[in-house]
Amino acid sequence: MRLLIAAILVLGLTVQAARAQPPASGQGNTAGNPSRAAPRESFRMPASEQKNIAGNPSWTAPQKPFRIYGNTWYVGPHGLGVFLITARTGDVLIDGGVPGDASLIEANIRSLGVSLRNIKWILNSHAHSDHAGGIAQLAHDTGAQLIAGAADTPLLERGGHDDPEYDDRFPFPPVHVSRMANDGESLHLGDLVLTAHATPGHTRGNTTWTWLSCEGTRCLHMVDVGSLSAPGFKLIGNARYPDNVKDFEHSFAVVAALPCDIPLAPHPDMVNFWARVAKRSRDANALIDPTGCRAYAKAARANFEVELAKQRADTASEK
Secondary structure (H helix, E strand, O other), X not given: OHHHHXXXXXXXXXXXXXXXXXXXXXXXXOOOOXXXXXXXXXXXXXXXXXXXXXXXXXXXXXXXXXXXEOXXXXXXOOOOOOEEEOOOOOEEEEOOOOOOOHHHHHHXXXXXXXXXXXXXXXXXXXXXXXXXXXXXXXXXXXXXXXXXXXXXXXXXXXXXXXXXXXXXXXXXXXXOOOEXXXXXXXEEEOOEEEEEEEOOXXXXXXXXXXXXXXXXXXXXXXXXXXXXXXXXXXXXXXXXOOOHHHHHHHHHHHHHHOOOOEEEOOOHHHHXXXXXXXXXXOOOOOOOOOOHHHHHHHHXXXXXXXXXXXXXXXXXXXX
């Protein structure tokens, strides 16, 4: 009997010890932080998306990272705005490029002497594959939480499928949204403050992000303008996004009214970014353009109104 009791005790201790062992990966349990779970390996890029990326070579073209102003850095490929904002309390990354290109962004960040694990948040401008495509990998490699516009959360978590405009043509690895940002909400990471401005239309949750960057006592308003274009969009009678025209009109007004010293964008050419960068060698303030946000909103509105008038005329002629 004593031998039997001793055997039971030994067995019980063995089971408890096995339960107490850390996961074999050495990275701890990721169940409580889905952003650290490995991205789905089953993702396959469809031919439509491969063609779209191949037709826009700047989206994957290497670009040496550089300081924009203060604690704001450019870390993306040449044709896609990906921005790093550094702070003592942790860093923030905005957007993630196309699927499969996270390694370029990560290499740029490391070349600045910044540890990937120092990135606490990844913000998304909108849930399209050229800006959200690498976020699942980046979230896994950094352990950062993804924060996005509330209305884009479903689209991000289903990997771009069932997009109101693109359907399933441009998917990306699905990614868990840790926190949904509402219009006008300010996010605090220590003394770093970023504010979300809902600028729907391009997507329902399209978000313009603003923050201050300082050099000494001079602080400037940084604005990562959410895209205000409607390339090939169905603006009339769109049952999947019936309020798209009203949303676009709202967003033009929002962007035009923002305090804006250095306009940035998911596509740098939206705000003539590279033209301004080229002038920095002879003008240290070349990136500063207080009229840039208004100018972009005005141009985007004009293009939108031309397309809207065309679609209205086409619809009328069909009746």
